[in-house]
Amino acid sequence: xxxxxxxxxxxxxxxxxxxxxxxxxxxxxxxxxxxxxxxxxxxxxxxxxxxxxxxxxxxxxxxxxxxxxxxxxxxxxxxxxxxxxxxxxxxxxxxxxxxxxxxxxxxxxxxxxxxxxxxxxxxxxxxxxxxxxxxxxxxxxxxxxxxxxxxxxxxxxxxxxxxxxxxxxxxxxxxxxxxxxxxxxxxxxxxxxxxxxxxxxxxxxxxxxxxxxxxxxxxxxxxxxxxxxxxxxxxxxxxxxxxxxxxxxxxxxxxxxxxxxxxxxxxxxxxxxxxxxxxxxxxxxxxxxxxxxxxxxxxxxxxxxxxxxxxxxxxxxxxxxxxxxxxxxxxxxxxxxxxxxxxxxxxxxxxxxxxxxxxxxxxxxxxxxxxxxxxxxxxxxxxxxxxxxxxxxxxxxxxxxxxxxxxxxxxxxxxxxxxxxxxxxxxxxxxxxxxxxxxxxxxxxxxxxxxxxxxxxxxxxxxxxxxxxxxxxxxxxxxxxxxxxxxx
Numbered sequence: 001x002x003x004x005x006x007x008x009x010x011x012x013x014x015x016x017x018x019x020x021x022x023x024x025x026x027x028x029x030x031x032x033x034x035x036x037x038x039x040x041x042x043x044x045x046x047x048x049x050x051x052x053x054x055x056x057x058x059x060x061x062x063x064x065x066x067x068x069x070x071x072x073x074x075x076x077x078x079x080x081x082x083x084x085x086x087x088x089x090x091x092x093x094x095x096x097x098x099x100x101x102x103x104x105x106x107x108x109x110x111x112x113x114x115x116x117x118x119x120x121x122x123x124x125x126x127x128x129x130x131x132x133x134x135x136x137x138x139x140x141x142x143x144x145x146x147x148x149x150x151x152x153x154x155x156x157x158x159x160x161x162x163x164x165x166x167x168x169x170x171x172x173x174x175x176x177x178x179x180x181x182x183x184x185x186x187x188x189x190x191x192x193x194x195x196x197x198x199x200x201x202x203x204x205x206x207x208x209x210x211x212x213x214x215x216x217x218x219x220x221x222x223x224x225x226x227x228x229x230x231x232x233x234x235x236x237x238x239x240x241x242x243x244x245x246x247x248x249x250x251x252x253x254x255x256x257x258x259x260x261x262x263x264x265x266x267x268x269x270x271x272x273x274x275x276x277x278x279x280x281x282x283x284x285x286x287x288x289x290x291x292x293x294x295x296x297x298x299x300x301x302x303x304x305x306x307x308x309x310x311x312x313x314x315x316x317x318x319x320x321x322x323x324x325x326x327x328x329x330x331x332x333x334x335x336x337x338x339x340x341x342x343x344x345x346x347x348x349x350x351x352x353x354x355x356x357x358x359x360x361x362x363x364x365x366x367x368x369x370x371x372x373x374x375x376x377x378x379x380x381x382x383x384x385x386x387x388x389x390x391x392x393x394x395x396x397x398x399x400x401x402x403x404x405x406x407x408x409x410x411x412x413x414x415x416x417x418x419x420x421x422x423x424x425x426x427x428x429x430x431x432x433x434x435x436x437x438x439x440x441x442x443x444x445x446x447x448x449x450x451x452x453x454x455x456x457x458x459x460x461x462x463x464x465x466x467x468x469x470x471x472x473x474x475x476x477x478x479x480x481x482x483x484x485x486x487x488x
Contacts, residue, residue: 001045001102003093010050010057017044017124022051023101024060027071032115033129035076036122038105039086039113040132040140040382042326044124049100061098069101084110112140123382132382135306139383142304143325149304150206150343151196154220157203159192161216163430166254170211170353178354195352196345206345209303210253213430217252218455221303225249226256227310228263232400234315249460253298253346257355260311264290267318267395289369289376290318292362293387295355297322300342300385307384315399318389326380431456432468436487439474443484 001009009018017038021028031046038044049062062068069090076086089104112132114121121132121140132140154161171191174181183194192198197207208217209224217224228247233239247263250256268287294311301309302324312319324342341347350356369376372392379386391399434454438445451461468474477483 001091001104003095006047006093006100006102007095009045010047017042018047019044020047020050020052020057022060023048023062023068024051027068027075030129031072032075032081033120033122035082035086035105036113036115036120037124037129039084039108040111040122041107041124043107044105046103046105047100048102049098059096059098059100061096062101065092065099065101072101072103082113082115084108084113086113109144111143112137125381136382139302139305139323139325142302150209150345151199151204153199153202154205154208155202156219157208157212157216158201159189159198159203161203161208161213162192162197162211163213163251166211166252170254173353178352181352195349197349204345205303206343206349209343210346210349212252214249214251215430215434215454222455223308223457224303225308226253226260226298227308228260228313229310230313230399232315248463249456257294257298260294261291264294264311264318267313267391267399285368286371289366290389292356292365293320293389295350296320296362296366296387299347299350299356300324302342302383305383313399316391316396318391319386320389321384321386323384325382326385432464432473435461435464435468436473439485440487443486445485 010020019034021031021034023031027048034044034046038046048068049060049065051058051060069092073088073090075081076088079085086105086108088106091102091104093100093102112118112121118137119131121137122129123132123136123140124130167188171184171188175184178184183191186194189198192207195207196204197211198204203212203216205220208220214224226247229243230245231239232241232244236242245263247259250259265287268284268290297309297311297320301322305323307323309322310319312321347356356362363378366376366387366389369389373390374392374395375390377388377390379388431454435450438450438453442449447458447461447465450465451458454461465474469476473488475486475488477486
């Protein structure tokens, strides 16, 4: 940051990577909190010798800048103060004949960064420094494994842990859509090894998430799901119903991709134009933007986080939110093409299927959504990242009409919430078979016991049992508490 850039920043309010401190009486006590917060985020500038009056900055200057600079550097490099070595960049400016010091604190590769004790872990929130919660500290610890987990072998798995239907569909898709793909002719074992679906006879985390059996995934990622809701309002609170459509749980990420993309396509405005030869040409930019956001979310999610990837369709916007922060500031990723996927194996597999052209963040492709009063924005904090697609009037009308139709068609009055009348066909059959086996062994087993044994939430078990009853495979005899199950 040169002097002109500094003066430009001082004309604005503080940003999440820029903080001023008066320091007229020496180094402020809270300066170490800011050092931690910047090191735990994407880095940032600390400016000493500037005071803040409301939303305006005034040059106060420093009486003994050389000593203050030395004290700051000695402390920040001391092994007794911080748990990691931080090497700042220092610059000194003369503004209005007053000395101002600036220090750039780089993002640390090893997180969390704290001083004195783990309790002194700070993060940036709303242009300020906040003490990190236990959840946020755990998220920072996971960031140390960014990009390293998806190719690791999963204990207790083998090629038999693959969902046979999903794996066969994946192979057939590559043969049909990319006939010249160089691994199409390999047998299944070699094919899996080449694409890092397996490693040393075991599934990799990437292979498990994309093509694994749901029970095998749930064993390593409890309550695995991609949460998709369509909410008939501008916020949760103003919606008359909690939601008008909720995507049913899928077997793995391969199945989720197609189910989600099929649903999202209805919200893309793809106008037709007439080409030179008089043929109709469909403009797929918006649909491609949504697909890029979907793939981006699936590739870069932190699946070890208790937060779940989710998509929310409100009346005026679509939000894609995934657990895990970005490896660089959003502004930097928007300006340069960078390829740092959180899950490289997932990125490779999606790229092989031509769902994405590269393994970067695809911000430029998502920006193709912008037309008229429609826009795209991005947010990132210590434990999550969000892409927000605002909808124009035409699409808002479409969303509203779909919400009304879904409400009338899919939420009959006599059906309890979250138990659909017409059970979808894509409920994982292996889990249904497991429920039948458990009922055979214990006819009095409860819904809660089923959810604990199968490691899925109560609502999912409730839906699965409804599916089995609808198919005529089981029935309930007696009351919910005193009765029992019978396999038909």
